[in-house]
Amino acid sequence: MNEPGTTHFGFRDVPERDKARLVGEVFSSVARKYDLMNDLMSFGVHRLWKRHFVATSGVRRGDRVLDLAGGTGDIAVLLLPRVGDQGEVVVGDINGDMLKVGRDRLTDRGLVRGLDWVQLDAEALPFPDRSFDCVTMAFGLRNVTRKERALAEIQRVLKIGGRALVLEFSTVKAPLLKPLYDIHSFSVLPRLGAMIAGDEASYRYLAESIRKHPDQATLAAMMESAGLARVDVRNLSGGIVAIHRGYRI
Template sequence: MTDTDSTTHFGFRQVPEGEKARLVRSVFDSVAGKYDLMNDLMSLGIHRIWKRIALQLSHVRYGEQVLDLAGGTGDMTALFRERVGDRGGVVLSDINAEMLTRGRDRLIDEGVTSGVAFAQIDAEKLPFPDNTFDCVCIAFGLRNVTHKEEALKSMRRVLKPGGRVIVLEFSEVQGALLKKTYDLYSFKLLPLMGRLVAKDEDSYRYLAESIRMHPNQETLKQMMQGAGFERCEYFNLTHGVVAIHRGYKL
């Protein structure tokens, strides 16, 4: 198989590698308008707690520089901006222009008008110099990246020595009974919610499928180590529904 006919997964489907980014972009173009509402509905608001735990585990301090990858509508950026203060800075980035626009507009509406920059970028090819950021965070975005290893290497490159990466992502649920319940929710209720609220059943079916195709906790930890991160560890939240992975550039 050559590079031109290599395939990757888009949910449970196999698609040409070059097509995945476009397909993911179309998903988020479709759901951008209801993204925040659906996050609250899908998680019963618990995603806000997960994100605050990720903030705490990032050890971001006043005056530091943070890159929020796949930052979407700006939840993590707002938290980081409060933490770094006036002497620090946060870059809100996303590959999807519609999501990035909504994130920018939301932050402006909330009065966050300084200390934040915006960039439409690909996580696999970060356009920043080496050793730029104290922390790189990607929350609920890594599973949509085609070449995750390349993205992790790119994140490490732009980190300063002593910097850390935070990956907040859906992961492998722990416990047989909970797995059955979670499967029922994911493949029956979630698409129904997508159809009723966001008017897009297919995108939320893709969401459920993409979670199942994402590397589990140990596999992602090994991928981070393979990308050169050290002191890698992960923290299961809500019985492994999500996990926070952390690694350092030493």
Template sequence: MTQQPPSPDQESSAPGQDDTTHFGYSSVPRDQKAGQVAEVFHSVAGKYDLMNDLMSMGIHRLWKRFTIELSGVRPGHRVLDIAGGTGDLTMKFSDLVGPSGQVVLADINASMLQVGRSRLIDRGYAGNIEYVQADAERLPFPDNHFNAVSIAFGLRNVTDKDQALRDMTRVLKPGGKLMVLEFSKPTNPLLSKIYDNYSFNALPLMGQLIAGDSASYQYLAESIRMHPDQETLKAMMDAAGLVNTKYHNMTGGIVALHVGIKP
């Protein structure tokens, strides 16, 4: 049976609860969420690419291709791929920026970063890619540094999303583009019901069968439901200082690409 989420508020703001946030449908101390998310991704890192293909039936490749097409990245650009995981976007950005550009694959999780680094090196990617273990809320980069910043399927795992969006905006050059690719809210009620049933029944089962871990995929399904909807995330990006913010629904709103420009 599909579980019902608690209040959709992204971080607890009720009196006396400012020190808690959500971890899926559970409430946890804010200073413990990053560690619990890290455990999830330590667990799934080895099977991450295979599970992505199975869970999305390969459609995640189209979502990422659309993100690349809208990025406007050109030779010589400097790009930050936050929560870059196993390097799907980093690989494409590396091709676009060429030898005169630079791509930084950043991930808070050491296991994911190692899998991504090994995968890219095995495919011959080396010269223009740097690997940095970094927290999206406290990016170790100077102001006005990148032409483009992307975060794909990572923002929903961040404890303070508003702070992360502000810091991503900070490191962008004026005129630079932030792209947030993330699961969102289906626009059709019937699709939403089907998607809920799939997420809360099929995903944990596949996680158990393929990765030997149903609990992590239960969390991932819950984290999707707790993520802001399209309009809420757009407003958050506006509040972070971005302009011309817009979003593009894909696969009926199951996924949305939000894009904003630093003025």
């Protein structure tokens, strides 16, 4: 448990008011190498996780989808064909550097129609109640200072019957996998960060932030407390990541 007014930034406690700034510095530092590093860190498996995440999202033609922490646009690219010409994907991220990377990349590919890019704070979404058919968040919730506020905001902006989908690193369930995963997280990732992104500290933080994130059952309970119903969890890759789904009813 953290002291009142503090929260975790990796394995150290910091004032709550400082976490957003510190996380922002991390992602501004790694923005241009973010997707390359994801490929290297996960051996490309993150792409399979994300494809499965979107393929099982239930998103249909004409839907309006909010993709939170979607800065580099990799989830948006997968969502666009599903919403079609009549739908819309709003990409929201607190970090302007990540948004710029994603917007420039997708614009270069000619992907403009049906896309909006918004710099925002997930704890205070700038949208009216019941605005979206689906809200997705991939690998971003663990970096939010007050996760319960973000989940409550997601619930608020969902239409009745709308879905909240969270893809996030979670707690490994396969006993034989855990020691290998720890070695990879704390020995390999920081070294890759130093070599490829020139930033060992940021990737050490990212590894630590995974360990501080709520486990599957705790996050499911948090989603229910935020007012989401029929919450279910699907583990991928032995629990390295998990998909949490909940509905507004």
